Amino acid sequence: MYEYTLWHALIGGILIGLASLLATALSGKIPGISGVFGRLLVPATPDKRWRSLFLLGLVGGAALSFLLLDGAAIFRPMRPLAVMATAGLIVGFGTRLGGGCTSGHGVCGVGTGARDSIAATLIFVVVAMVTVLIYNRAVL
Amino acid sequence: MKAGRLSLIFLAGALFGTGLAISGMTDPGRVVGFLDVFGAWDPALLFVMAGAVGVYGLGMLILRRFQNQNLKLPSTASSPIDRRLVIGATIFGIGWGLGGFCPGPSLANLGALRIEALVFVPAMAIGMFLAQRFVGADQ
Numbered sequence: 001m002y003e004y005t006l007w008h009a010l011i012g013g014i015l016i017g018l019a020s021l022l023a024t025a026l027s028g029k030i031p032g033i034s035g036v037f038g039r040l041l042v043p044a045t046p047d048k049r050w051r052s053l054f055l056l057g058l059v060g061g062a063a064l065s066f067l068l069l070d071g072a073a074i075f076r077p078m079r080p081l082a083v084m085a086t087a088g089l090i091v092g093f094g095t096r097l098g099g100g101c102t103s104g105h106g107v108c109g110v111g112t113g114a115r116d117s118i119a120a121t122l123i124f125v126v127v128a129m130v131t132v133l134i135y136n137r138a139v140l
Numbered sequence: 141m142k143a144g145r146l147s148l149i150f151l152a153g154a155l156f157g158t159g160l161a162i163s164g165m166t167d168p169g170r171v172v173g174f175l176d177v178f179g180a181w182d183p184a185l186l187f188v189m190a191g192a193v194g195v196y197g198l199g200m201l202i203l204r205r206f207q208n209q210n211l212k213l214p215s216t217a218s219s220p221i222d223r224r225l226v227i228g229a230t231i232f233g234i235g236w237g238l239g240g241f242c243p244g245p246s247l248a249n250l251g252a253l254r255i256e257a258l259v260f261v262p263a264m265a266i267g268m269f270l271a272q273r274f275v276g277a278d279q
Contacts, residue, residue: 004164009184012163013191019156020192021199026149027141028212033243038268050141050149055247057153063251064154065161072161073252076169078240081259087239088246088260092267094235095243097275098228099219102242105229106189111196112216119221120229125175127233132175135238 002071020107023054032104033058034095098124160248163188168240168256175237224275 023031027050036054039045066073079087095101098120100109105124109117141149164170164184173182200216207213219225236242241249241260249257 006184006187009163009187010191012159012161012165013188013193014195015155015159015162016188017159017192017195017199019152019159020196021203022152022155023149024200024213025203025211026145026152028214030214030216031152033247034268037243037247037265038272041265041269042272047141050146053146053150054153054156057150057155058157058160058244058247059153059251061154061157061251062161062166062248063157065158066166066252069162072164072166074164074167074169075249075252075254076167077256078168078172079238079256081255084239084241084256084260085263087235087241088263089267090235090238091232091242091246091260092235092264092269093271094228094231094233094267096228096268096271098225098230098232101232101244102236103244107192107196109216110189111193112200113197114216115218116221116225117218120225123226123229124233124236127230128237129175129177131234131237132172133178136176136179 002069004071004074008071016103016107017111020103024108026050027054030100030104030108032100032108034092034101035099035104038092038096094124156244157248157251159192160244163191166245166248168245171242171245172237172240175240 020031036051040048040051100120105117105120110121160166165188170182170184174185203213239260246257246260250261
């Protein structure tokens with residue numbers, strides 16, 4: 001068991017940045033996860049193949065890491081499943097309405113200095129912090 | 141898209157999933173730890189973002205100089221900061237704080253068949269479908 005440090009956070013982040021860069025160069029699109037996934041649910045989307053393969057790779061790469069690196073496999077469930085289902089519904093709706101999530105706005109948009117992505121990222125981070133604060137007061 | 145390019149994009153996905161797992165962002169405890177600013181605050185997410193944003197931003201600056209027929213990069217110009225963006229980001233923030241999952245980590249956890257992901261991801265797909273069907277997807 002290796003001990004998780006902030007180096008793992010930084011190196012993992014660098015890998016996420018490299019992967020996003022590679023996917024941008026290959027697809028010619030901003031490869032935000034919510035957009036890549038959401039557009040797979042629209043029948044008229046023409047380029048479903050790379051989207052599916054990118055997401056399959058994501059799940060496969062994570063699966064392999066969980067198996068091989070016990071530090072990466074740490075998982076602390078925080079919420080009951082009913083809350084997870086509600087959260088999923090809200091995350092799906094909000095990311096498609098707002099045009100991006102932590103990767104599309106947070107990594108790619110902020111990385112290229114797009115003002116809309118910087119605004120969206122500030123908003124969803126602050127709102128999520130307030131949500132955790134309220135949840136902790138109300139439920140825990 | 142040609143087969144070679146498609147296999148490379150599969151590898152890009154695998155790299156993304158590996159990065160998420162190594163960074164600790166697949167652990168909702170770590171994400172909620174970052175969001176819980178008045179609790180035992182965990183700065184890890186900030187380091188993940190610094191690494192990812194730095195590499196992506198720098199990489200795009202470099203790639204821009206090599207654009208050609210085979211390398212077409214998307215526009216990175218900002219869209220207007222409108223009501224849609226503000227409301228969408230607010231709704232996403234509520235869901236993120238509620239579940240400790242954003243889309244990437246939720247999909248990554250399918251790789252371990254974790255029940256939280258098996259519940260979260262289908263619900264997220266429904267939310268995305270509803271947004272795209274009734275309020276229109278962003279383009």
